[in-house]
Amino acid sequence: MAKTTVDISMSLDGFIAGPNQTVEEPLGRGGLELHQWIFGLKSWREQHGEQGGEENADSELVREAVAASGAVVMGRRMFSGGQGPWEDDPVANGWWGDNPPFGVPVFVLTHHAREPLELGDTTFTFLTDGVVAAHEQARAAAGERNVSVAGGAHVVQQFLAAGLLDEIQIHLVPVLLGDGVRLFGAAGEQPALELVRVVDSPTVTHLRYRVPRAS
Amino acid sequence: MAKTTVDISMSLDGFIAGPNQTVEEPLGRGGLELHQWIFGLKSWREQHGEQGGEENADSELVREAVAASGAVVMGRRMFSGGQGPWEDDPVANGWWGDNPPFGVPVFVLTHHAREPLELGDTTFTFLTDGVVAAHEQARAAAGERNVSVAGGAHVVQQFLAAGLLDEIQIHLVPVLLGDGVRLFGAAGEQPALELVRVVDSPTVTHLRYRVPRAS
Numbered sequence: 046m047a048k049t050t051v052d053i054s055m056s057l058d059g060f061i062a063g064p065n066q067t068v069e070e071p072l073g074r075g076g077l078e079l080h081q082w083i084f085g086l087k088s089w090r091e092q093h094g095e096q097g098g099e100e101n102a103d104s105e106l107v108r109e110a111v112a113a114s115g116a117v118v119m120g121r122r123m124f125s126g127g128q129g130p131w132e133d134d135p136v137a138n139g140w141w142g143d144n145p146p147f148g149v150p151v152f153v154l155t156h157h158a159r160e161p162l163e164l165g166d167t168t169f170t171f172l173t174d175g176v177v178a179a180h181e182q183a184r185a186a187a188g189e190r191n192v193s194v195a196g197g198a199h200v201v202q203q204f205l206a207a208g209l210l211d212e213i214q215i216h217l218v219p220v221l222l223g224d225g226v227r228l229f230g231a232a233g234e235q236p237a238l239e240l241v242r243v244v245d246s247p248t249v250t251h252l253r254y255r256v257p258r259a260s
Numbered sequence: 261m262a263k264t265t266v267d268i269s270m271s272l273d274g275f276i277a278g279p280n281q282t283v284e285e286p287l288g289r290g291g292l293e294l295h296q297w298i299f300g301l302k303s304w305r306e307q308h309g310e311q312g313g314e315e316n317a318d319s320e321l322v323r324e325a326v327a328a329s330g331a332v333v334m335g336r337r338m339f340s341g342g343q344g345p346w347e348d349d350p351v352a353n354g355w356w357g358d359n360p361p362f363g364v365p366v367f368v369l370t371h372h373a374r375e376p377l378e379l380g381d382t383t384f385t386f387l388t389d390g391v392v393a394a395h396e397q398a399r400a401a402a403g404e405r406n407v408s409v410a411g412g413a414h415v416v417q418q419f420l421a422a423g424l425l426d427e428i429q430i431h432l433v434p435v436l437l438g439d440g441v442r443l444f445g446a447a448g449e450q451p452a453l454e455l456v457r458v459v460d461s462p463t464v465t466h467l468r469y470r471v472p473r474a475s
Contacts, residue, residue, distance in 0.1 A: 057430070057453065057469075058442070059274035217467075219452055219455055219469050220453070221450040221453075223445075223446045223450075228273070229438070230438075231438045235436040237293070238272065238434035238435070239434065240434055240462060240465065243460040243465060245455065247455060248455070250455065250458060250465075
């Protein structure tokens with residue numbers, strides 16, 4: 046059955062981006078280090094239209110996540126790479142270039158309504174009615190595949206608080222950022238997650254947790 | 261060669277204790293959940309003079325850590341369980357009962373000088389000259405075995421900042437406390453840790469990292 050999942054890189058001290066996020070450095074100071082493990086992988090490079098790369102357990106895991114995903118949900122900042130809302134910059138096509146790597150419908154949570162945007166194989170649809178409505182629409186688009194909640198932290202937290210997540214897979218990177226954007230924030234009391242799978246490789250540990258659903 | 265190590269339970273969102281620590285609830289709200297994985301283990305029960313318990317990978321790992329440790333360093337709050345300094349309560353023998361489970365010399369970092377305290381097999385020595393001096397004294401006491409930095413977070417952070425740690429083993433527990441005492445705090449920029457070993461079991465993931473030492 047289709048699930049709603051999160052796949053996200055987190056520092057050992059709990060951050061998904063460093064401090065001082067800017068348009069030039071949207072992941073904040075040190076934040077890029079959280080993603081170094083993925084850039085050289087064959088599966089990631091394929092998804093981004095590039096040749097070569099390493100084929101290993103990490104690569105397989107990324108391929109699995111991409112194949113499972115039928116729709117993506119993200120926040121406005123993640124779409125725009127930290128640029129202001131499009132009212133201020135009407136030509137902004139976001140941060141993802143002319144051929145975004147998704148290839149499935151992407152739903153952007155925002156307070157600023159906008160017409161859908163088609164770039165390469167990806168259509169961005171902008172939704173202003175909150176996470177529950179966005180989740181419904183993404184599920185319909187994903188069909189039998191999963192809805193991937195891509196981030197940022199605030200979007201993940203909203204999905205978690207609304208009881209909409211089935212699984213969270215954390216790519217735990219052994220760096221300490223000290224400050225920045227915490228994945229979980231003060232999410233309030235949550236039932237304990239259940240560890241489903243651990244895949245460890247030298248530079249990253251992939252921890253997949255099931256989120257207990259209120260029945 | 262003897263190492264200086266940390267073994268500590270941490271929530272998935274980075275806390276080693278919950279919010280609202282009190283004398284009655286020294287681990288704060290929800291903090292006890294971080295330690296549930298250990299209480300039923302045979303090795304832990306042995307260390308605490310109790311019969312029975314489960315023998316499994318977790319138990320073996322705890323036994324290994326206990327056997328490797330030749331001296332323990334902890335902060336004053338960890339000694340006293342959150343009770344005020346002994347000036348306020350001169351009879352306070354700390355939080356660990358008449359027969360503390362250490363069986364090796366314990367060094368307590370404090371600003372309040374005090375004579376050594378012998379309880380059962382454990383002698384607590386109170387040190388007021390900071391982490392570097394405490395580390396030297398603990399190393400001398402540990403001989404060929406390791407110095408275990410037991411906590412709290414502030415003590416771990418001081419050891420890390422001073423470049424005194426060789427390894428950090430985190431027992432990552434899939435609970436979200438939302439608030440409380442963060443293990444790493446704003447430790448400032450640190451070189452990336454190196455994953456040495458992962459042991460996963462259903463309720464906890466043991467992640468051992470090597471801390472690169474400035475040479």
